[in-house]
Amino acid sequence: MSLFSISDIVNSAIAKIILYIQGLVMGFIGTALAWTAYALAWFLKFQGGFFEEVAIVKTSWEVFRNFANMFFILILIIIAFATIFDIQNYNWKGLMAKFIVAALLINFSLAIGGFLIDVSNNLSNLVLNQFGDITSDLAGGFGITKLGAALGGGTSSIKAVLEKSAGDPEALALGVIISLSGMLIVAVITLLSMLAALVFSMIRVPILWALLIVSPLAWITGILPNTREFNKKWWNWFIGWTFFLPTYLFALMMGIAILKGRPDLSAAAVLAEQASGPEGLPTRAANFFGFAFQDVFYWGLTVIILIGGLAASLKASFAAGSGATKAFGNISGTINNWAKRKAYIPAIQKAGKEKLAEIQDTGLQGKVGRFLYGGERAERLRAARVAGLLGKKEAMSEAEAAEVQKNYAKYKAEGLDKDKTALDALNKQIGTGSLSKFQELAARKLRAENGWVAEGKAGETEIEETIRTAGENSKFAQEYVDALKKNGFEEALGSQAQAEDLAKRTTILPLKKAILETMIKNNQILSDTMAEMVLGVFKNDSKAVKDEIEKGLQKNIKNFSDTKKKNDRAAYLLDASKNKGIKRILARQMSEDGEINTYQKYKTAAELFGGENETESRDMLNKIIKDKPLGHADILFRQKLAKAEADDTILVADYDPLSPTATTPAREKEFVDQIKEKLPKMGAKAIAETDIDIWERPVFETVLKDKIGELERKEPSKLGKTGGRGKAGAGKRYLLRIMKVFELDPNPEKEVIMERIIAASKAAGMPWP
Amino acid sequence: MRNIYSPIEVDDDSLLLDDEKHELFYSKINALPQNIQDLLFSLDTEDKLKNIAVQTKLNQNQSIELTRLVRDVLINEIYLGDIIKESQKRLVVSEEFAREIANQIVSVILAPALEDIKKIHVEKFGRPAADVATPSNSKSQIPERDKPQIINPGNIVNLRNKN
Numbered sequence: 001m002s003l004f005s006i007s008d009i010v011n012s013a014i015a016k017i018i019l020y021i022q023g024l025v026m027g028f029i030g031t032a033l034a035w036t037a038y039a040l041a042w043f044l045k046f047q048g049g050f051f052e053e054v055a056i057v058k059t060s061w062e063v064f065r066n067f068a069n070m071f072f073i074l075i076l077i078i079i080a081f082a083t084i085f086d087i088q089n090y091n092w093k094g095l096m097a098k099f100i101v102a103a104l105l106i107n108f109s110l111a112i113g114g115f116l117i118d119v120s121n122n123l124s125n126l127v128l129n130q131f132g133d134i135t136s137d138l139a140g141g142f143g144i145t146k147l148g149a150a151l152g153g154g155t156s157s158i159k160a161v162l163e164k165s166a167g168d169p170e171a172l173a174l175g176v177i178i179s180l181s182g183m184l185i186v187a188v189i190t191l192l193s194m195l196a197a198l199v200f201s202m203i204r205v206p207i208l209w210a211l212l213i214v215s216p217l218a219w220i221t222g223i224l225p226n227t228r229e230f231n232k233k234w235w236n237w238f239i240g241w242t243f244f245l246p247t248y249l250f251a252l253m254m255g256i257a258i259l260k261g262r263p264d265l266s267a268a269a270v271l272a273e274q275a276s277g278p279e280g281l282p283t284r285a286a287n288f289f290g291f292a293f294q295d296v297f298y299w300g301l302t303v304i305i306l307i308g309g310l311a312a313s314l315k316a317s318f319a320a321g322s323g324a325t326k327a328f329g330n331i332s333g334t335i336n337n338w339a340k341r342k343a344y345i346p347a348i349q350k351a352g353k354e355k356l357a358e359i360q361d362t363g364l365q366g367k368v369g370r371f372l373y374g375g376e377r378a379e380r381l382r383a384a385r386v387a388g389l390l391g392k393k394e395a396m397s398e399a400e401a402a403e404v405q406k407n408y409a410k411y412k413a414e415g416l417d418k419d420k421t422a423l424d425a426l427n428k429q430i431g432t433g434s435l436s437k438f439q440e441l442a443a444r445k446l447r448a449e450n451g452w453v454a455e456g457k458a459g460e461t462e463i464e465e466t467i468r469t470a471g472e473n474s475k476f477a478q479e480y481v482d483a484l485k486k487n488g489f490e491e492a493l494g495s496q497a498q499a500e501d502l503a504k505r506t507t508i509l510p511l512k513k514a515i516l517e518t519m520i521k522n523n524q525i526l527s528d529t530m531a532e533m534v535l536g537v538f539k540n541d542s543k544a545v546k547d548e549i550e551k552g553l554q555k556n557i558k559n560f561s562d563t564k565k566k567n568d569r570a571a572y573l574l575d576a577s578k579n580k581g582i583k584r585i586l587a588r589q590m591s592e593d594g595e596i597n598t599y600q601k602y603k604t605a606a607e608l609f610g611g612e613n614e615t616e617s618r619d620m621l622n623k624i625i626k627d628k629p630l631g632h633a634d635i636l637f638r639q640k641l642a643k644a645e646a647d648d649t650i651l652v653a654d655y656d657p658l659s660p661t662a663t664t665p666a667r668e669k670e671f672v673d674q675i676k677e678k679l680p681k682m683g684a685k686a687i688a689e690t691d692i693d694i695w696e697r698p699v700f701e702t703v704l705k706d707k708i709g710e711l712e713r714k715e716p717s718k719l720g721k722t723g724g725r726g727k728a729g730a731g732k733r734y735l736l737r738i739m740k741v742f743e744l745d746p747n748p749e750k751e752v753i754m755e756r757i758i759a760a761s762k763a764a765g766m767p768w769p
Numbered sequence: 770m771r772n773i774y775s776p777i778e779v780d781d782d783s784l785l786l787d788d789e790k791h792e793l794f795y796s797k798i799n800a801l802p803q804n805i806q807d808l809l810f811s812l813d814t815e816d817k818l819k820n821i822a823v824q825t826k827l828n829q830n831q832s833i834e835l836t837r838l839v840r841d842v843l844i845n846e847i848y849l850g851d852i853i854k855e856s857q858k859r860l861v862v863s864e865e866f867a868r869e870i871a872n873q874i875v876s877v878i879l880a881p882a883l884e885d886i887k888k889i890h891v892e893k894f895g896r897p898a899a900d901v902a903t904p905s906n907s908k909s910q911i912p913e914r915d916k917p918q919i920i921n922p923g924n925i926v927n928l929r930n931k932n
Binding site: 683684685715720725726727728730733736737740741744 | 775777781785786788791792795798799806810811812
């Protein structure tokens, strides 16, 4: 036993002061913890049935339910129209089940919400019951009671600890100081955790009220695809706020269960100390290091469980990104940061972090321009190249596009998309070496998006140069031409001629396609040669793309110099030397306009559509039957003829039934019968629009003359009284109507025939001015 | 080119392109008493309409509406008692001016067949004959200076008057 030295006394005094202060703080935290725990337990028990039975919730929910019920009719109409127009996402097959479920359950939405909250509350109470006496558990967990008892004082005061430590201040007092410091940290974290639980269990009540009130809207918005986002959000919030509490209480219970076991560990340390006696220095030292290390480990474990429990319960309850997640995330972050600072984890300053991140990403450039360290970007591009070599063809393009995108986002954040002057200045740096390839491309993309590409030839050069820099088949090139297309190449290609010139000249396929698509959209395809080029350029694209292109060309087809006039269109269709693709598009347009009115045109168009049995051909025939009875008569007659004489050497489409070389009295009669049957039923406009081939048949003229004569006989024209204009009879009115069509759409060949018919009618006594 | 003063031809541009409407129009005409039909086809009616339009300084659109109004009264589409209201609405003129035009229509154009017109109108519309406006043989009671201004009277140049 050594005598007390002065330094021992000083050490002992300092240790006593530290322990005393720690004792005071612990006392304060312990009291706060006890009050918080009491408040939490009381509140959880009190809020039990405080949800769906509350008057404000019930009344407001009824208002929302009635409001939501109004929309069922509207949704039913939307589904009906979507089904009629075959809009896949909205038709009855996809939505009817959801509709019925929503219609039924919307009336139980409050009860369903209430049930889930009850489940959550029961779970919370179950966990809460497991806590037992939360205060004594926590106090015990911090070892105050049992540690005191182990020291033999029979009291839980710090004083007892100090007295026992007086015999060996270097070891025991230091051990207790470390232990109490750990206690202090964990006690604060526990207090914050309990406070978080209390605060959020209180906040949870009004939020759940609000969610219950709007629950009918959540059910009704689950029906239509466009409104499902609201439904998802509602469920996310509701489940999150409902089940967060039991989850978090479970995590707290785990932490407290560990705290409960902690006194045995501390007491074991003190007992081991006492048992070793004054000579047992080696044992004491071993115990000191062993238990001090175990203490630190123990506190660490408790902290991890308490903070980790908060994070785990958040993840379990909320989907990432919800408002509650953010709110909890902030608290969790605060606790984490506080703990980190207390544990002396070095904080990295913001600016340093950003710079480091930049170097990590873009690399560190040496003085001669070579990268001392390539950074993650270089790694990404290298990986993309390797992936490209291994067969993933788009890998390089995607990686490059991502790099451009980063610079693009940066420029946008700097406001360059709204500042043409600044962007022009940046554009001037392109090619000088001061910008990276990705920066150059990002600047060019911004110019394209804003329609700020250079005008005229300079613009053409800029566009081609940019695409070549990025790679013709790169993802960026596609994005770039899409941006140009969106603005209709306004700046660079000011005229139709310039657009046509570049479309013909450029060897960059995506650019050629984009220009042609723009020209189609602007009705700038003015010749069949350009249309042929369009079909050639898109020939390897998907069917959907080709269909769209053909539809676009159809809108342009009446602008072609060869197909502007009706007669020219008919001639083009029947010209065997013309491109079949163009003729197919022309046939569609002619069918829509009612210009397919003879067998020859019908037969040619049907062949272009793939045969007479194709849907498109059948639709065309139905239209002819409805609008062009004489055209249909022609078709029927020749079809019959083809069946009767299938081995005939005469091509049926070119067959003239009245030709002296081919006709027979039976054939002629059959054709005349068809005309006689159909013509009298036709209106004047339909007669006027009948094809000239049929007009030129003598039988047509005869039957038309007969019809007019018959009409006149039924209701004759009358001469006017002196100076009067006279009243037109039925035959004359019919003639006047046919002539009106020719007044608007002159047709000299038909008008010559009309003159003959009018002359014959006059000869028969019809007054004609 | 249609004749805008002919009740028969004023809407030829649209009627001649529609078999059904054109035939319906004539079926209405055929159902009218002969003297009303004569009025419809008479060149005299056209001249009178033109004179009224010129005297009252109607523009081309108003002249067309005037001809249509007379036609509709003659084919029993417009009730004679509503002629002032219809004139005002179709020609977009004041009530006083509409009254004067209606007076001229009745006294100058419809007079030869007025009794037949009244008869068919009473039959169709079932309203008492007393409601039907009586033609006035007197000249306009409205002094020239008090005539209301027609909206945009010179808006359309009548090329016929240029010759």
